Amino acid sequence: MRKILLIVLLCWHETAFSQTEAVGIFTHHANIGKPKMAGSSRYEPATQTYYIKGGGDNIWFNRDEFQYLYNQMKGDFILTASFEFIGQKGNAHRKIGWMIRESADEAAASMNAVVHGDGLTVMQWRPLRGAYMRDPEDEIFYAKQTVFQTVQVERIGKKITMRVANWGEPLQEIGSRDMPDMPDAVLAGLFICSHDSNVVEEAKIWNVRIDKPVPSTYHPNPQIRKNLPARQPVLGCRLETITVLDGKRNVIHESKTRFEAPNWMPDGKKLLFNEGGALYTIPVEGGTPEKLNTGDVTRNNNDHGISFNNKLLAISSSREGTSSQVYVVPLQGGQPKLVTQEHPSYWHGWAPNNKEVTVVGLRKGSKIYNLYKVDINTGKETALTSNTSGHVDGPEYSPDGKYIYYNANPTGTMQLWRMKPDGTGKEQLTFDEYHNWFPHISPDGKWIAYISFPTDIDPNSHPSYQRVTLRLMPAGGGAPRVIAYLYGGQGTINVNSWSPDSKSIAFVSNSEAEEK
Template sequence: MKVLSFLLLLFFQTAVLAQDNPTGIFRYQTAIGNPQRAGSTHYDAATQTYTLQGGGYNIWFNRDEFRYAYNVVKGDFILTANFQFTGAGTNGHRKIGWMVRESTDAQASHMSAVVHGDGLTVLQWRPLRGAFMRDPQDELFFSKRGPQIIQLERSGKKFIMRVANPGEPLQTVGEKELPELPDSALAGIFICSHDSNVVEEMRAWNVRIVKPVRDNYNAYRGGFIGSRLEVMDVWSGQRKIIHESPGRFEAPNFMPGGKKLLFNAEGSLYTIPVEGGTPEKFVVGDLTELNNDHGISFDGKMLAVSHHRRGLPGGGSTVYVMPLAGGTPTLLTPKTPSYWHGWAPNNKEVLYVAQRDSGVYNIYKMNINGGAEIPLTNNRTGHVDGPEYAPDGKYIYYNANVTGTMQIWRMKPDGSGKEQITFDGYHNWFPHISPDGKWMVFISFPPEIDPADHPFYKRVLLRLMPLTSPGSPRVIAYGYGGQGTINVPSWSPDGRYLAFVSNF
C-alpha cells in the first residue's frame, strides 16, 4: 500500500510538471497546495519581467499554499532577482522571494529566501516533508514598498540568503545547511497572499539563475561555461539578455549610432543588434586570434584590436588599428605583450598596457601614424591596467594596485598628477567614462581575489560613481563574471545604456 501511495504521488507530481507551460526562463508554473485563489503567472518579454499573482493561506506550519514559477536545478546554484510587491496589500505577512523545494507536494521540505509585506526579511525552512517550519535565524526589516534584491545560493548542503536595497552591496541575512533536500530540486520565485480570500501581486526582474564553478576553477583547463550578453539601462537598473551561448564570448562595445554591439568570440569579432538576433562576423583583415581588448575611436572611424602572434613573449599580444569601415590592419606595437585599452579624443593616439623590461605591466601611449611608445607609468612592482581617456581629454582613468588593493586612479595625459579616486576593500578594475564625462562605471571583484588578477567566474559588482560632484560608488548590477565582462568601453553613445557579459 505504501508503494502504491508513493507511485500515485510521483504520478501526480509528474503530471503537474508536464501540464505547466514555460514562462520566460521558468519551465514550470503552478499553484502549490490547491489554494482557494490560484492566481497566475505572466512574463513580459520586452522587459524580461515576471508578474505573479497568488493567494494562499500561508507558507508555514506543515503545509503551504502559494503561486510558484520554477525550474528543476541540480547541484550548486546562485539565484538572484529584484522583487517588489504591487500595491499596498492587505496583510503584512504576505510573502515573495526565492524558494528551493523538494517537490510540488504542499508538505514538501524547502528552503526559502523571503521578504514579507511589512519588510521582514528572513531565511526560513522546512527540514522534512510534513514537518513544521523552523523559525528564522535573524529577522531584518527592509523597505516595505521599495524593490529589493534577493539572492539565494546553494553550496553543497548549505543555503545562503543575501539581500540588498538598490545601490548597496549584498549582505548575508542567513545561512543554513539542509542535507535532507535532494541534489536535484525545484528552484524558483513565489508569492503568497497570507489570506485565502485575497490575491496579491508581485514583480520580479533581472532574474538570473547561475550554475557557479568551484572557486579554484581554471577555465583554460576545465573549459568555459555559458555567456550572456546583457544591455542595461544604467538609470533604471533594468537589464535585458539579448544573446546567450553555451561557450565563451566577451567584451561588448556599442557601435557608432548605438544600434549594434561589437564583441569577441573564438578569436574573431562579431556584431549583433542591440535588440538581439543572429551575430554576424566582423572581418578584421587576416587577424584570427583576437583577444578581448578592442574598441572604436571617438569619431567612430577607426578600430583598435589586440591580436596574438604565436611564439612571442607573453602570448604575443600586439595592438593593431584599421578603419572601422574595413581595410588592412596596421601593426602598432611590435613589442609584446601589448593590450589595447583606450583611444585619445583626438583619434590619433591609443593607450595600451604592456610588459617590458621590468616584467611589470605599465601604461603606454602611441600615435597611430608612427613614433615611439611613450610610458605614462613606471611601476617596478604592483600592477596597472585598463587606461581610458575622459571624453574631454583632461584625464586618463586606470586601475592600479599601489596599496594592496586594486583601485581606480587617474592622471593627466602626460602621466603626471596621479591620484587615487576609489577607496574601499574591493578590487576595482576597468573604469569606463560616460560620453558626457560625468560618470564612471567599473567592475569590482571581492576582497579574496588576487588584486593583480581579474579572473573568470566570480561574484562581481558593476558600480557607478559620479565624477563631477562628490559621491560614493553605488551598485548597479550584481553579477557572475569577471574576465571579459566589461574589459572595454561599453557605454551607449547617448549615455543611457551599458553592455556587458555575464556567465551562467
C-alpha cells in the first residue's frame, strides 16, 4: 500500500511541475529543478506576446532551476524571438532566452542562448547529463540600456548556432557548437531564471517564430526541382503584418499550403494575396479568405497590384501554352483586359497617371530580362533598360512619379537602384554584401521596404525557403535598418504591401511542411 501511495505521489508531483495545456504555440510549461519560487507562463492573443515568470537559483554547474515554456521537436529548426526583462532591477545574472534540452531533468544536457540582466549575451551548453555547464571565453556584453534583443537559434543536424541583434541591426553570430550526444528528439523553447532563489523575475517575449526549414536535398531552382526523383517539400505559410516603427508582428492567417505576395487594399481593412492561381482578400485582423473574381484568367502568379487611383488591379497570369502576361481588371473584380501581347511579362508597378504599368520581360529572343513601361490602353511598350548581362527586376514608381525604383545586378550582387521615368539617370542606392530585391515605396513617399537574401545564393535569383530579412531605408538613400528576420523568400514581399497610412507592411513567411 505504501509503495502504491508513493507512486501516486510521484505522479502527482510530476504533474504539478509539468503542465501540458497549450500556451500560444507551445504545448508544455514547467518549473525545472524544483525552484523555491514557482514560475508561470501566459500568452496574450491580442498582441501575440508571451509573458513568463520564473525563479531559480541558477542555470549553471551540473543542475538547473528555471521556468520553461517548450515544445517537443525533432530534426532541424530555427527559433527566433525578441526578449525584454520587465523591470530594471534584478540580479545581474538573471537569464532569459532560448533553450534546447534533452529532457526536463534538472541535470539534462542542453544548449542555451542566454541574455543576462547586465547585458551579457552568450551561448552556454552542458554536453552530457550531469556535466558542468560550459561557455566560450569570448563573452559579448550589450549595453544595459538596450531596449530589447532578438535572439535566434538554428539547429542543423548536430550543429547549433546562436545569433543576436539589437533592434534594426542584422543578426550576428554569437557562437556555434556541435552537440554529438544530443538526441534528435529534444525539448525546445523559452526560459527565465531569476538567479536568486527568493525572487521571481518576469520577461515579455514577442515575434516568437518556430520554423522548420527544408532539408539540404531541396533544390532552389523550380525547373530542376520538378525533374528530381525525390519529393520536394512545400512549406506552409503565414500571412503577417508588421508595424515599421517598432517591428511588432502579427500572424493573421496560416495555411499548410502555399500562398504569396500580399497587397494592402485601399480601405486599409483587407489584404489581397494569391494562392493556387486565384486571388483572395482577407480582413487585416484575420478571418476567412474570399475569392476575387478574375473571370477566365485563373492562373495568376505573385505579381499583382493596385493603381494609384484605387480603381484598377494589375495581375500577371499565364494561359495554356503561354508564359506570364499582364492584365488589368476592376479592383472589385471582373473580366481582365490583356495589356501585354509579348510574354513572359511580369507586372511590378503602376504609374501615378494610372495609364501605364512597369513590367519585367524577355523580348526578341533575348535570355536577359529587361524593364519596360507599357500603356494599358494601347499596349505600346517603352524600354527602360537594355541590359545584355545580369538581371533587373521589381520596377516600381514613387508616388510623386519622379523615379522608378528597381533592383539590378551589374556587378555580382543584387542591389537597389532608381532611375527617372524615361530610363535615364540611373543611380545605385544600396552597397552591401546582401542580395537586395523588390523595393517598395511607402504611400507617403518617405521609405523603401525591401527584402535581403543571404550572400550564398545566385544573385540573379530570389529563391524560396531562405533566412531573409525585411529592411527599411529612406527613399532618397541612406542607412537601412532591419525590421524583421524570417524564413521566406520568393512570395514574401514580391509586390508593394504597404498599408495606406505608411505605418505597416504585410508579408508572407514560411513555417513547415504538411505532414503526409
